[in-house]
Amino acid sequence: MNEQTRIAPNNLEAFWMPFSANRQFKQAPRMFVAAKDMHYTTSDGRQVLDGTAGLWCVNAGHCRPKITEAIQRQAAELDYAPAFQMGHPKAFELASRLATIAPEGLDHVFFTNSGSESVETALKIALAYHRAKGDGARFRLIGRERGYHGVNFGGISVGGIVGNRKMFGTLLTGVDHMRHTHDPERNPYSKGETEHGVDLAEDLVRIATLHDPSTIAAVIVEPVAGSTGVLPPPKGYLKRLREICDQHGILLIFDEVITGYGRMGTAFAADYFGVTPDIMITAKGLTNGVIPMGAVFASGKIHDAFMSGPEHLIEFAHGYTYSGNPIAAAAGLATMETYLEEGLFERAKALEPVWADAIHSLKGTRHVIDIRTIGLIGAIELEPMKGEPTKRAFAAFVKAFEEGLLIRTTGDIIALSPPLMVSEDQIGEVVETLRRILQTLE
Numbered sequence: 292m293n294e295q296t297r298i299a300p301n302n303l304e305a306f307w308m309p310f311s312a313n314r315q316f317k318q319a320p321r322m323f324v325a326a327k328d329m330h331y332t333t334s335d336g337r338q339v340l341d342g343t344a345g346l347w348c349v350n351a352g353h354c355r356p357k358i359t360e361a362i363q364r365q366a367a368e369l370d371y372a373p374a375f376q377m378g379h380p381k382a383f384e385l386a387s388r389l390a391t392i393a394p395e396g397l398d399h400v401f402f403t404n405s406g407s408e409s410v411e412t413a414l415k416i417a418l419a420y421h422r423a424k425g426d427g428a429r430f431r432l433i434g435r436e437r438g439y440h441g442v443n444f445g446g447i448s449v450g451g452i453v454g455n456r457k458m459f460g461t462l463l464t465g466v467d468h469m470r471h472t473h474d475p476e477r478n479p480y481s482k483g484e485t486e487h488g489v490d491l492a493e494d495l496v497r498i499a500t501l502h503d504p505s506t507i508a509a510v511i512v513e514p515v516a517g518s519t520g521v522l523p524p525p526k527g528y529l530k531r532l533r534e535i536c537d538q539h540g541i542l543l544i545f546d547e548v549i550t551g552y553g554r555m556g557t558a559f560a561a562d563y564f565g566v567t568p569d570i571m572i573t574a575k576g577l578t579n580g581v582i583p584m585g586a587v588f589a590s591g592k593i594h595d596a597f598m599s600g601p602e603h604l605i606e607f608a609h610g611y612t613y614s615g616n617p618i619a620a621a622a623g624l625a626t627m628e629t630y631l632e633e634g635l636f637e638r639a640k641a642l643e644p645v646w647a648d649a650i651h652s653l654k655g656t657r658h659v660i661d662i663r664t665i666g667l668i669g670a671i672e673l674e675p676m677k678g679e680p681t682k683r684a685f686a687a688f689v690k691a692f693e694e695g696l697l698i699r700t701t702g703d704i705i706a707l708s709p710p711l712m713v714s715e716d717q718i719g720e721v722v723e724t725l726r727r728i729l730q731t732l733e
């Protein structure tokens with residue numbers, strides 16, 4: 292590490308940090324200054340094992356040479372090209388490459404810069420698709436309680452996290468929500484899909500009946516809800532949603548921002564569950580988190596519905612200055628190369644049972660009331676402190692950081708999602724550090 296990276300900033304005031312307790316953080320800052328493979332380096336020179344792939348995005352591990360070099364090369368060769376009415380080869384190359392790993396039929400790709408933008412893009416594609424087909428009466432969007440679809444207005448409207456919604460007025464109209472699938476009483480300590488709860492898919496029938504199915508444009512769900520504490524779907528649930536959508540001409544959107552790019556041991560959760568959506572939202576692992584980029588996949592049926600009218604006219608009035616940005620596209624291509632060369636998706640698949648057994652070995656540890664694992668994702672739910680929800684899990688987060696392990700917490704749930712290059716020894720380290728910490732926590 293060079294001298295420069297060791298210097299900690301001496302003024303923390305100006306940066307208004309996202310989704311952070313700003314005042315508390317600034318009293319006792321936690322800073323990373325470097326990273327390599329499975330570890331971060333802190334500003335005081337300690338190594339921290341990355342149990343969360345950054346924020347669920349660094350699937351290939353940190354500062355991987357292929358990706359670093361691709362970005363350096365691209366920055367020196369073509370830094371930026373206009374995204375509208377102009378092109379550059381790498382955006383086309385990346386889209387074609389992504390289409391080859393996507394579930395069959397999802398062969399068109401729209402680039403964005405984040406998960407949140409991918410969500411907005413997907414919702415707009417869904418509405419505009421029906422209208423392009425002359426079915427503009429389909430204007431309703433259906434989400435789910437405990438859903439997280441980023442932080443923009445469409446996403447918080449279909450999302451189901453009250454804390455992310457309550458401050459922001461009336462949101463989108465014409466939105467309804469299915470019930471969530473979290474039911475630890477019926478599905479305690481689950482591995483993979485949960486046994487009970489397929490019946491919850493019938494909630495879509497109830498909502499469709501209430502509004503009339505002909506008014507519903509799309510249903511959006513995370514195949515595995517991530518941010519609200521890792522909620523795997525009940526067996527058969529996603530298949531049933533697919534059936535109901537097909538029966539009523541409703542589009543099914545999967546938000547795979549967390550589950551995409553190998554996190555489940557398959558390219559996408561759609562492959563893991565054997566259910567193909569009409570539109571698939573991705574970001575994060577697309578560029579290994581290194582450069583902001585998102586990609587929305589659409590079926591040929593959807594794409595082609597837009598390709599009518601005079602050829603000189605813009606078919607879809609949507610896009611971003613940085614859609615398909617050259618450096619992001621180069622990062623995406625190098626990331627795909629790294630996943631493939633190192634067989635990281637297969638590695639995640641082989642590790643799934645090892646991971647599940649290791650995390651579930653925490654059953655019975657102090658404060659633990661439930662554990663869920665699926666793919667290379669794990670959640671350890673803690674009993675909240677009386678009258679002070681989230682406090683115990685946050686204490687675990689701070690203690691883990693001090694002891695050299697990065698975890699995420701949401702409410703009183705610890706969420707884990709290491710880079711797919713994690714070794715069995717490192718999985719053991721994650722579990723033993725947590726076991727030790729939980730025993731000492733108030």
Ligand code: PXG
Nearest residue numbers: 346405406407439440441518546548549699
């Ligand atoms: N959809 C899903 C399913 C997500 O998980 C987004 C959309 C939004 O992505 P952007 O790139 O706009 O942040 C997300 C993001 C956490 C955590 O710890 C989760 C996310 C982001 C940051 C933290 O649970 N998910």
